[in-house]
Amino acid sequence: MIAFILRRLLTLVPLLLAVTLLVFVLMTLAPGDFLTPIKMQRDVPAGLIEQLENDFGLNQPWYVQYARWLGNVVQLDFGYSWSFKVPVVDLIGQRLFATFLLSLFSMLLAWLVAVPLGVLAAIYKDSIFDRISSFLAYAALSVPEFFLALLAVYLAARTGWFPLGGATSIEHDFLPLGAQIVDRAYHLVLPVIVLGIGGVAGLMRVMRANFLDAIRADYVQTARAKGVPEGWVMFKHVLRNAINPLISSLGFAFSGLLSGSLVVEIVMNYPGLGNLIYQAFLREDQFVVLASILLSCVMLVIGNLLADLCLAWSDPRIRLENQDS
Amino acid sequence: MSRPIPNRHHLLAPLLACALLAGCGRPPPPPVEVTVAPIPVDAEVIEQPSGKPGAMLVETEPGDIATVNPLIAEDQSSSGVISRFIEGLVTLHPDTGEIIPNLAKSWEISEDGLQYTFHLRRGVCWSDGHPFTADDVVFTWRDAFYTKELDPQTGQPAIDPETGAPKLRYPSRPAYIQLIEGQEVKVEKLDDLTVRFTLPQLYAPFLLFGGGEEILPAHVLGPAAKDGTLLDQWSINTAINHPEQLVGTGPFLLESYRPGERMVFRRNPNYWRVDRDGHRLPYIERIVTSIVGDSAASNIAFARGLTDIEGIQPDNVTWISRAADKFDFTIHDLGPSTSTSFVWFNLRPGNDPDGKPFIAPHKLAWFQDVRFRQAVSYGVNREGIVQGVFGGRASPLHGYVSAKNAKWLNLDVRRYPFDPAKARALLAEAGFKTRADGRLVDAAGNPVEFSLMTNNNSNLRTEMATVFAENMAALGIRVELQFIDFNTLIRRTSESFNYEASLLGLGGGAPDPYASKDILMSNGRLHMWNPQQAKPATEWEARIDELMREIGREFDETKRKAAFAEVQAIMAEQQPLVFLVTGNEYVGIRNRWQNVQPTKLGGITWNLDALWAELN
Numbered sequence: 001m002i003a004f005i006l007r008r009l010l011t012l013v014p015l016l017l018a019v020t021l022l023v024f025v026l027m028t029l030a031p032g033d034f035l036t037p038i039k040m041q042r043d044v045p046a047g048l049i050e051q052l053e054n055d056f057g058l059n060q061p062w063y064v065q066y067a068r069w070l071g072n073v074v075q076l077d078f079g080y081s082w083s084f085k086v087p088v089v090d091l092i093g094q095r096l097f098a099t100f101l102l103s104l105f106s107m108l109l110a111w112l113v114a115v116p117l118g119v120l121a122a123i124y125k126d127s128i129f130d131r132i133s134s135f136l137a138y139a140a141l142s143v144p145e146f147f148l149a150l151l152a153v154y155l156a157a158r159t160g161w162f163p164l165g166g167a168t169s170i171e172h173d174f175l176p177l178g179a180q181i182v183d184r185a186y187h188l189v190l191p192v193i194v195l196g197i198g199g200v201a202g203l204m205r206v207m208r209a210n211f212l213d214a215i216r217a218d219y220v221q222t223a224r225a226k227g228v229p230e231g232w233v234m235f236k237h238v239l240r241n242a243i244n245p246l247i248s249s250l251g252f253a254f255s256g257l258l259s260g261s262l263v264v265e266i267v268m269n270y271p272g273l274g275n276l277i278y279q280a281f282l283r284e285d286q287f288v289v290l291a292s293i294l295l296s297c298v299m300l301v302i303g304n305l306l307a308d309l310c311l312a313w314s315d316p317r318i319r320l321e322n323q324d325s
Numbered sequence: 326m327s328r329p330i331p332n333r334h335h336l337l338a339p340l341l342a343c344a345l346l347a348g349c350g351r352p353p354p355p356p357v358e359v360t361v362a363p364i365p366v367d368a369e370v371i372e373q374p375s376g377k378p379g380a381m382l383v384e385t386e387p388g389d390i391a392t393v394n395p396l397i398a399e400d401q402s403s404s405g406v407i408s409r410f411i412e413g414l415v416t417l418h419p420d421t422g423e424i425i426p427n428l429a430k431s432w433e434i435s436e437d438g439l440q441y442t443f444h445l446r447r448g449v450c451w452s453d454g455h456p457f458t459a460d461d462v463v464f465t466w467r468d469a470f471y472t473k474e475l476d477p478q479t480g481q482p483a484i485d486p487e488t489g490a491p492k493l494r495y496p497s498r499p500a501y502i503q504l505i506e507g508q509e510v511k512v513e514k515l516d517d518l519t520v521r522f523t524l525p526q527l528y529a530p531f532l533l534f535g536g537g538e539e540i541l542p543a544h545v546l547g548p549a550a551k552d553g554t555l556l557d558q559w560s561i562n563t564a565i566n567h568p569e570q571l572v573g574t575g576p577f578l579l580e581s582y583r584p585g586e587r588m589v590f591r592r593n594p595n596y597w598r599v600d601r602d603g604h605r606l607p608y609i610e611r612i613v614t615s616i617v618g619d620s621a622a623s624n625i626a627f628a629r630g631l632t633d634i635e636g637i638q639p640d641n642v643t644w645i646s647r648a649a650d651k652f653d654f655t656i657h658d659l660g661p662s663t664s665t666s667f668v669w670f671n672l673r674p675g676n677d678p679d680g681k682p683f684i685a686p687h688k689l690a691w692f693q694d695v696r697f698r699q700a701v702s703y704g705v706n707r708e709g710i711v712q713g714v715f716g717g718r719a720s721p722l723h724g725y726v727s728a729k730n731a732k733w734l735n736l737d738v739r740r741y742p743f744d745p746a747k748a749r750a751l752l753a754e755a756g757f758k759t760r761a762d763g764r765l766v767d768a769a770g771n772p773v774e775f776s777l778m779t780n781n782n783s784n785l786r787t788e789m790a791t792v793f794a795e796n797m798a799a800l801g802i803r804v805e806l807q808f809i810d811f812n813t814l815i816r817r818t819s820e821s822f823n824y825e826a827s828l829l830g831l832g833g834g835a836p837d838p839y840a841s842k843d844i845l846m847s848n849g850r851l852h853m854w855n856p857q858q859a860k861p862a863t864e865w866e867a868r869i870d871e872l873m874r875e876i877g878r879e880f881d882e883t884k885r886k887a888a889f890a891e892v893q894a895i896m897a898e899q900q901p902l903v904f905l906v907t908g909n910e911y912v913g914i915r916n917r918w919q920n921v922q923p924t925k926l927g928g929i930t931w932n933l934d935a936l937w938a939e940l941n
Contacts, residue, residue, distance in 0.1 A: 032812025045501035083391045086560045269618040271585025
């Protein structure tokens with residue numbers, strides 16, 4: 001098991017090298033750089049621009065810049081943000097919590113809603129409930145996230161029932177702790193629903209299919225023949241087997257924990273990591289972009305690893321060592 | 326103390342599992358112990374009627390701040406926050422645009438125009454109670470701007486291998502701006518409240534550009550200036566964790582900051598302005614600034630009654646004003662803004678590194694013909710752009726200076742009212758002919774067509790470009806529109822020169838003509854049509870260069886005005902920039918605020934320290 005984990009983590013190294021190299025080349029090919037916008041300001045002396053180009057290494061060829069960055073990263077120095085003038089690690093750290101909250105709750109929402117719905121749809125297959133829920137699930141899957149987010153913003157703007165973006169309200173700092181928590185939760189409602197709804201639909205469809213497969217299995221027939229009560233059959237035998245494939249999707253969900261909410265954050269003006277990364281991309285704030293790419297890659301690999309581990313843990317038939325070799 | 330909280334027409338609904346969220350709340354920032362110094366002897370007494378203290382103002386800011394360090398701030402949001410607590414020795418009168426006292430109560434300029442002696446206000450203190458003195462001024466200029474990087478081996482100033490000049494230890498925008506032709510200004514403390522600047526050569530805008538420079542607190546930033554970390558100070562980390570370290574003389578101090586969410590400002594208990602009754606300003610206890618994604622979101626928040634004050638974009642005025650009664654606010658029209666929009670033709674002669682001409686020679690010949698540029702200008706329907714693009718909420722622009730900058734505006738320049746007949750006459754005079762199919766051709770029979778680019782993320786610009794292209798089509802000229810990425814556009818106009826015509830705009834800039842030197846002078850970086858020329862390509866550009874140099878060293882205001890008037894006349898005659906329109910400025914404020922006196926230059930926030938509202 002340990003060897004398996006280590007081997008998996010080792011594959012990160014070439015992956016990270018390739019991805020960051022690609023990003024670096026693409027950013028170099030993109031027109032302009034971080035300093036282009038200030039070149040259009042009238043009170044920026046030419047000497048300062050030269051000095052900054054020098055300091056940022058922007059007048060060096062891209063491979064020199066890349067090598068320099070890589071050298072620093074190896075020593076765990078992820079560099080400074082050019083626009084904020086603070087270490088990239090600080091910057092990401094400031095936004096981590098907000099994004100984590102959003103992703104965590106939308107995941108919880110997806111699971112808590114999708115699993116029961118999927119089970120019910122499978123048990124009452126071809127009923128009205130099954131058809132309506134299937135229709136809604138397909139509808140939810142086919143609406144793009146950004147559009148849903150726009151609809152949510154429109155709803156908030158029209159009705160005033162929900163805040164127009166942000167993570168806390170204006171008077172937040174002056175509220176007692178309990179009210180602060182409620183305030184935070186209140187601001188999370190719309191983004192969590194928007195982000196979670198796609199997950200609900202997808203998970204529900206998978207859950208339903210798995211459950212149907214399991215219902216038709218021989219051991220279910222056996223259990224029923226033995227006279228085990230129907231409810232017991234469904235929850236003890238069918239659900240346990242049907243939920244296995246979903247356990248591994250928990251691992252995949254982990255990989256999107258910090259990067260999956262980018263679109264929702266931008267459209268709904270939620271002050272998380274996604275918003276920061278997007279701004280960094282627009283400004284070509286190189287080190288912030290690279291650090292965020294690194295973070296997403298690492299999360300992806302770890303997520304996949306977790307998925308495999310979860311699967312092995314929940315299903316004794318799977319042996320990771322053998323599968324991998 | 327009662328604290329008015331803005332009206333919200335919803336109640337907080339407990340909707341999610343609150344227990345899981347525990348730990349995300351932070352208690353309000355602890356009150357900082359501040360010595361409140363007595364009211365300064367030289368406190369400024371404002372003219373407006375006295376009000377009541379204690380109200381809270383709510384506003385939104387489109388875009389987050391990047392820093393609160395004035396040495397490295399580049400964006401508007403950061404500069405706006407900094408200007409609430411850091412100030413200069415002089416400032417501008419919000420009505421007349423004259424230079425008036427700020428932290429300095431008076432000044433003298435020597436006969437030869439080289440020595441500026443500023444007398445600071447007696448008794449002014451920094452927000453932490455530490456006295457504000459000439460040492461702070463000297464620190465800002467000598468230790469923050471002019472300190473040299475020392476070579477670690479020799480202990481001597483390090484030399485830049487490329488330019489041969491000593492390297493600045495803290496390269497910053499103010500440091501470079503305060504070098505006059507590369508030379509330093511000598512700054513001396515005469516006594517605690519008197520400081521003298523000696524210029525290396527005549528430099529007329531020094532009172533505004535030098536005197537207006539923001540002064541840093543020596544007692545707070547001194548250690549950082551010594552140990553080499555000055556540019557790392559006052560970052561957003563400071564704003565988040567130690568806002569109390571952000572010490573200033575301005576009316577409002579940053580009390581707390583959450584990235585991407587909001588800033589809270591609190592009144593400076595040691596501010597140096599008082600009302601007629603001798604009470605210290607500002608009246609406003611706190612300002613809460615929510616950070617929103619863009620100006621559209623910001624405008625919506627105001628229209629929904631969530632904020633007290635808001636700059637409104639011209640195209641949003643109509644629908645926002647419909648909510649004026651419901652939320653009890655007024656929208657003030659401040660008239661034309663200082664930002665301009667214009668079309669220009671690429672006048673760069675010569676070849677690119679591959680040996681190809683930047684622009685086809687026959688097209689360059691059209692563009693270089695002043696009659697062609699004038700004809701284009703006559704052919705533009707500015708009134709049509711005002712109505713069609715801005716819904717009437719803009720003003721036609723007839724010259725380099727916007728009507729807002731009345732002090733420097735020369736009205737007596739050649740104007741280009743919409744006159745297609747005159748445009749055709751000029752084109753005929755320049756040898757162009759109209760073909761049977763209506764297309765314009767030059768003397769050699771080439772059909773007249775060019776591409777016009779503008780940045781694709783500005784709706785107003787792409788719409789203006791479309792109107793421009795239609796106006797040109799009426800003259801038989803085909804314009805191919807290119808809406809491209811801003812960075813690509815800048816690279817083409819300032820590095821590769823691979824374009825024919827472009828439409829862009831420029832922001833206001835400081836209200837002194839010399840702030841335009843990089844645009845107007847032929848060696849300027851922003852001399853759009855042909856930047857960074859080794860020597861002026863045309864006689865009229867040479868004349869502008871000469872006049873701008875005169876504006877740089879001439880003290881006599883009448884002479885400066887005359888020189889700048891001539892610059893405007895030349896620009897109007899030659900039309901290197903075909904000016905289009907300038908959007909009007911609108912600002913909304915809720916009617917509960919008192920002492921609101923909008924001015925064209927200062928907007929509505931010039932007297933933020935005197936605004937007050939009843940507590941409810």
